[in-house]
Amino acid sequence: MTSALGWLRQPSFMLGGASELAFLKEPNDVIAVRDRPLMLDCQVEGEGPISVTWRRNGVPVPTGPKASVLANGTLLIKSFQKRKESNETDAGEYDCAAQNHYGMLISRKARVQLASLPKFHIHPESKSVDEGGVARLTCQVNGIPEASISWEKNRTAVNTDDNRYTILPTGILQITGVRRTDSGVYRCVATNIANTRYSHEAQLTVTGKRSSPRIYKEPVILSGPQNLTITVHQTAILECIATGNPRPIVSWSRLDGRSIGVEGIQVLGTGNLMISDANLQHSGVYVCSANRPGTRMRRTALGRLVVQAPPEFLQWPQSVSRPAGSSAVFTCMAQGVPEPHLIWLKNGKILTPGDNVKLTNNNRYSS
Incomplete structure (x- = not known):
């Protein structure tokens, strides 16, 4: 910066x-x-x-x-x-x-x-996920300007019309309610004005049978919000993806009790928080909660958002x-x-x- x-x-x-x-x-x-x-x-x-x-x-x-x-x-x-x-x-x-x-x-x-687009420094890794669970694949590349990230399955663009698939601007692919048909080879595609690059390929394997609704699994936050520092007017992405049976309900709050508000706030996928056009008032500690429906059972994860403002003259x-x-x-x-x-x-x-x-x-x- x-x-x-x-x-x-x-x-x-x-x-x-x-x-x-x-x-x-x-x-x-x-x-x-x-x-x-x-x-x-x-x-x-x-x-x-x-x-x-x-x-x-x-x-x-x-x-x-x-x-x-x-x-x-x-x-x-x-x-x-x-x-x-x-x-x-x-x-x-x-x-x-x-x-x-x-x-x-x-x-x-x-x-x-x-302008540059070096090789990926984090590639997606192969993994096995139980049917009905959640898959999370990630990649990272440091482009100037920031690269646009998309994903391919078996060398074909992922169908984002399926609301089970969520691609975060940070390069993370989330697949909820995983099905057998989601098995395949996935890779990341990064593009900016300098170049287009492809990550290594990773195999997603869907195993086992879908859990019976009678088998209870406590809520678990697979990935919570990370500490993040941005500049005013940028966009903040706070990740929260959870699993459990029944599927937990994800909600957000601020540690200081202040309202998050609704203007410029959007939920991506099943629980990720996106704050568009951030201002200084958005700085704070955000709490992601994964609640078991109908109970007080929950798991939480915290992340701090710091919004900075470039100098401007007052006089x-x-x-x-x-x-x-x-x-x-x-x-x-x-x-x-x-x-x-x-x-x-x-x-x-x-x-x-x-x-x-x-x-x-x-x-x-x-x-």
């Missing part, structure tokens, strides 16, 4: 008025595809002439056959590369610097990643004019979870306290 410092636009402010520089467009985080062009925005207004330069990881980007700065300040990388022989890459943190006669303004840092420094020898005070306030770290820049260089510069705890800068 991008650090708090990386999310912050790092402004420098000039004493003056109409001549000051201001960004119309700043570079955004982006995922680039190898051998394809990449463009990063940097559009500025202010009194000309204005020069725009670019840096990657703090080092100036050389212009030439590979990269050029367009008339509007946009950086064009003609063919995004990762050179295997030297392990060098065009990926990194980019920022642009705009300068005119009166001063310099530095943009936010934009994280540029190379910006305002341009001021002061006579020589007098004091100038600038104020800057920001919020985020976790609490953001603020730095000050003057003409693109980090400002450090000195004889005529003071930084206070409420993020006021005076000179």
Whole structure:
């Protein structure tokens, strides 16, 4: 995840008025595809002439056959590369610097990643499940951007119209009320803009006979919610899959007693909780309960959800004019979870306290 410092636009402010520089467009985080062009925005207004330069990881980007700065300040990388022989890459943190006669303004840092899809690091494993039970197959792959996961049975796409089959966005396949016809060879398929990959194959074998309704089996949570940290507006998937005879009823609550709510809340399959467009109020400990119908017999599992928010400015420094020898005070306030770290820049260089510069705890800068 991008650090708090990386999310912050790092402004420098000039004493003056109409001549000051201001960004119309700043570079955004982006995922680039190898051998394809990449463009990063940097559009500025202010009194000309204005020069725009670019840096990657703090080092100036050389212009030439590979990269050029367009008339509007946009950086064009003609063919995004990762050179295997030297392990060098065009990926990194980019920022642009705009300068005119009166001063310099530095943009936010934009994280540029190379799209990739490596091999699966977790493959599904073969298993045997009693008829009428629950099968859970899992796979994991770390793609940039995150890969879309689907499943195949005997090299044919799994029929998700059958509500016994649930595919979680995390790559987990759940099959409830397993039947003999569910036996077969399963594999995971991962796809993103970089590639498509297939996992190893796993054999699912359905054994035994369906349990008699008279044979009681206590509720058991086969897989409960895991601790999860996400960013606001992302989607949280909290897994809960249970077995028993009769089939247990899965329900959700919060450990602090607060209501989970209904907006943006969806149940996937027989008990998985999906929270769409998460906000800070969704942070908390979630409890999955598997109850035997008609009784107080239950099993529980807990998972903590942490929702973080990138820094955003609440108050910006305002341009001021002061006579020589007098004091100038600038104020800057920001919020985020976790609490953001603020730095000050003057003409693109980090400002450090000195004889005529003071930084206070409420993020006021005076000179």
